Amino acid sequence: MNRRFGFLFLVAAAVVLFPFRAPAPLFYVPGEGWYYELYGQNTKWQRTRAKEQLDVAEQAFAKNDYNTTLHAAHRVLRVWPLSDYAPDAEYLIGRCLEATGNDEAAFKAYQNIIEKYPRSSRYEEVLWRQYEIANRFLGGQRFRIFWGYLPLYRSMSQTAQMFDKVVNNGPYSDVAAHAQLRIGAAREKEKNYPDAVKAYATAADRYYNLPAIASDALFRESVSYARQAAKAEYDQNTAVQAIATFTDFITLYPDDKRVPQAQKAIAVLKAEQVRGNFEIAQFYEKSKKWNGSLVYYNEVLQLDPNSPYAASARQRIEALKPRVQASTAN
Numbered sequence: 001m002n003r004r005f006g007f008l009f010l011v012a013a014a015v016v017l018f019p020f021r022a023p024a025p026l027f028y029v030p031g032e033g034w035y036y037e038l039y040g041q042n043t044k045w046q047r048t049r050a051k052e053q054l055d056v057a058e059q060a061f062a063k064n065d066y067n068t069t070l071h072a073a074h075r076v077l078r079v080w081p082l083s084d085y086a087p088d089a090e091y092l093i094g095r096c097l098e099a100t101g102n103d104e105a106a107f108k109a110y111q112n113i114i115e116k117y118p119r120s121s122r123y124e125e126v127l128w129r130q131y132e133i134a135n136r137f138l139g140g141q142r143f144r145i146f147w148g149y150l151p152l153y154r155s156m157s158q159t160a161q162m163f164d165k166v167v168n169n170g171p172y173s174d175v176a177a178h179a180q181l182r183i184g185a186a187r188e189k190e191k192n193y194p195d196a197v198k199a200y201a202t203a204a205d206r207y208y209n210l211p212a213i214a215s216d217a218l219f220r221e222s223v224s225y226a227r228q229a230a231k232a233e234y235d236q237n238t239a240v241q242a243i244a245t246f247t248d249f250i251t252l253y254p255d256d257k258r259v260p261q262a263q264k265a266i267a268v269l270k271a272e273q274v275r276g277n278f279e280i281a282q283f284y285e286k287s288k289k290w291n292g293s294l295v296y297y298n299e300v301l302q303l304d305p306n307s308p309y310a311a312s313a314r315q316r317i318e319a320l321k322p323r324v325q326a327s328t329a330n
Helices: 002-017 050-062 066-079 086-099 103-116 123-138 156-169 176-189 193-206 211-230 236-252 259-286 290-303 310-329
Strands: 026-029 033-036 143-145 150-153
Touching (some): 050 066, 066 086, 103 123, 123 156, 123 176, 176 193, 176 211, 211 236, 259 290, 259 310
Antiparallel strands (some): 143 150
16 A cells, blocks of 8 residues: 555656646546647637537547547537536537546546436436446456546445446436446455445345346355355354355245355355364363353254264263263252
């Protein structure tokens, strides 16, 4: 982390100490970034009416002339922000930013449509475009600094926030269920299993009427529980939750092709539970806490009477019974 900030400082210092000369006036649009507007060429793309200005932007976009598209579309928003053509201008800005690889700024431009023009006919498409942008970051694309010019770092936390914004923008839209699943996937990638569990649980509960989504969410929730249980010291309580969730998955979706995986995972979790209880029993026995030791040896037998630890647990139970009786008598 300190290395990253050190690098950022050096880059910032270079920008400040070695400024470049801008070939034209530089304009900044909040949430969308910087762009140049060339003197002496404005008459080529400027128009006096919003519709005509939008036409210029659309024609330029069709020719992949993103520079002119951005100029014309930004002018629509500056001069006619409340016109019927403003949403389409903002949309073209988002498309240009996507096409030129500035996905973060594109996401913000689409967000402007959601917030400023909620009745736009492109609302659903914009949600899907935001989703696809977030998907690219989920796949490893780097976030940029310095107004979108320098790709620097990956962040699953920021990616999860993007997907969360898509869900909040349209919680019952076609894309929302997929975005909710991706929140969990992003949290898994950063190894934040508790938040992954929450995201998947939300997907399973909210979109229960979509079997493909709900089954995937429940299975992934189970896997996240299992990974959380195995993290650091084995977490018995989380392992119990993982087994319960896998069992729910098998019960609700018995024909799902992942049922054998779920069954195998349950077996592994139970084996780990048996081993954990056996080791706890041994710890209590060494500490001469006979009653506690008996409780955990018995737990080994209850979890799996045929496990490799079962025979040893039975032997220890028989050996400890006289000691427990003696301590009770005293």
